[in-house]
Each structure stands twice: as structure tokens, then as C-alpha cells.
Amino acid sequence: MTTFRISPAVADAFPDTLIAVVTATGLRGHEPWPATTTALEHLERQLADNTWAPADEADPRIEAWHTAYRSFGTNPRRIRPSVDALGRRMAKKGTLPRINPAVDSYNTVSVRHGLPAGAFDLDHVTGDVEIRHADGTETFTPLGEPDTVENPKPGEIIYTDTTGVLTRHWNHRDAHRTRVTENSTHVAFVLESLHHTRDGHLLKTAAVELQDLLTPHAAGSAVYYLSPEHPQVSV
Numbered sequence: 001m002t003t004f005r006i007s008p009a010v011a012d013a014f015p016d017t018l019i020a021v022v023t024a025t026g027l028r029g030h031e032p033w034p035a036t037t038t039a040l041e042h043l044e045r046q047l048a049d050n051t052w053a054p055a056d057e058a059d060p061r062i063e064a065w066h067t068a069y070r071s072f073g074t075n076p077r078r079i080r081p082s083v084d085a086l087g088r089r090m091a092k093k094g095t096l097p098r099i100n101p102a103v104d105s106y107n108t109v110s111v112r113h114g115l116p117a118g119a120f121d122l123d124h125v126t127g128d129v130e131i132r133h134a135d136g137t138e139t140f141t142p143l144g145e146p147d148t149v150e151n152p153k154p155g156e157i158i159y160t161d162t163t164g165v166l167t168r169h170w171n172h173r174d175a176h177r178t179r180v181t182e183n184s185t186h187v188a189f190v191l192e193s194l195h196h197t198r199d200g201h202l203l204k205t206a207a208v209e210l211q212d213l214l215t216p217h218a219a220g221s222a223v224y225y226l227s228p229e230h231p232q233v234s235v
Contacts, residue, residue: 018203120166
């Protein structure tokens with residue numbers, strides 16, 4: 001099992017945080033996922049019809065992440081939270097990128113609900129996963145850049161395991177090592193909110209939607225929640 005943990009310092013700094021961890025085992029990423037395709041295309045039609053638009057900087061869900069990024073020294077207009085970058089890309093192009101069914105599923109749910117999302121191939125995670133402030137000595141290899149090694153800035157919030165950093169700037173970018181591909185069979189997806197009291201219902205709805213997209217293509221799935229009151233879950 002893998003334990004996901006919020007460090008005491010992060011819990012203290014962001015006391016209204018709620019993170020859904022959606023796990024799937026026995027994923028079948030090489031078969032068609034028609035419900036994901038339908039959900040993606042529906043969202044794109046809504047954007048084209050002007051009946052829906054991605055959350056932008058004026059939305060309190062995005063603004064909260066900009067404030068959080070600034071608090072740990074990251075300029076959110078240069079290095080954007082994942083949902084902000086994804087929504088801006090969709091608003092500009094009119095479409096979401098097609099990566100693979102599992103990634104397309106969480107991207108769709110993320111942008112629909114204005115919540116950052118990511119995923120880790122648990123077969124490539126070592127030890128436990130902690131959300132904590134970086135000390136600056138950690139190493140990170142960005143997604144799609146297997147020959148690049150970066151060091152997070154001291155104080156930057158990261159996801160990390162015993163080998164290295166899994167995400168930089170909390171949720172800006174994922175690591176290459178734990179990326180989710182069509183071959184990934186054991187995956188943990190995360191959906192995040194900094195304001196549980198305001199947006200917890202959205203997070204829980206999004207987690208159920210994601211689980212519903214995964215379930216037809218998995219041997220099993222489950223949803224867990226991390227918060228300062230419950231800072232550790234084993235999945």
C-alpha cells in the first residue's frame with residue numbers, strides 16, 4: 001500500500017484543504033473509453049455554444065490557487081496551477097488535449113469543476129507520498145523531459161516520494177517517472193480544493209464523476225479524502 005500524507009506545516013498553512021484520492025486497479029488503458037470520449041466532446045460543445053466556460057482568474061477557485069502560489073514564492077501568472085493552464089488552453093483552442101483515456105478522464109473532470117487534478121502510476125512510486133514544503137535539495141524530472149533534472153525552490157510545496165519530487169509548485173507539473181500511460185494499471189488520481197467549506201461539494205461530485213469514468217475499465221476503484229483533520233490515507 002501507498003500512504004498519502006499532508007505535512008503538518010502544509011496543513012497549518014492551508015487549513016481548509018481537501019484532497020480526493022481516487023484509486024484504480026487493473027486499469028485497461030488500451031481499450032476504448034466511450035464515456036470519457038462523450039464527456040470530453042460534451043464539454044467542448046458547451047464551450048462552442050457559449051453555455052459553459054472554464055474557470056478563469058476571476059473565479060474564486062482559481063484565485064485561491066494564485067494566492068497559495070504567491071504564498072510560497074511562485075508567480076502564478078508565469079507558472080500556473082494546472083487547472084488554470086488547462087482552462088486557458090481550452091478557452092483558446094476550443095478543445096482539450098487527447099493524451100490517453102485515464103489522463104483525458106481526469107482532465108475533463110478537472111476543467112469541468114475548476115479543480116486541479118493529477119495522477120501517479122503507483123507502480124513507479126517508491127514508499128509513501130507526502131505533500132510538504134521543499135528544502136531545495138530534492139530532484140525533479142519534468143513530464144516529457146526525461147533528461148532534465150530540476151531542484152524545487154526552498155519553501156515551494158511539492159508532492160514527493162522516497163525517490164524524488166512527483167509534482168512541482170503543488171500541482172503545476174507532474175514528474176516523468178510516475179506519469180500515467182496506456183500501460184498504467186495501478187493509478188492514484190488526485191483532485192484538490194483549498195476551500196473545503198465552500199467547494200467541498202464540488203470536489204466530492206468531481207471525485208464521483210471521475211470514479212464513474214474509471215470503473216468500467218478497472219478491476220476496482222475507491223475514493224479517499226485527505227485533509228488537515230485526516231492528514232493521512234493508505235491506498
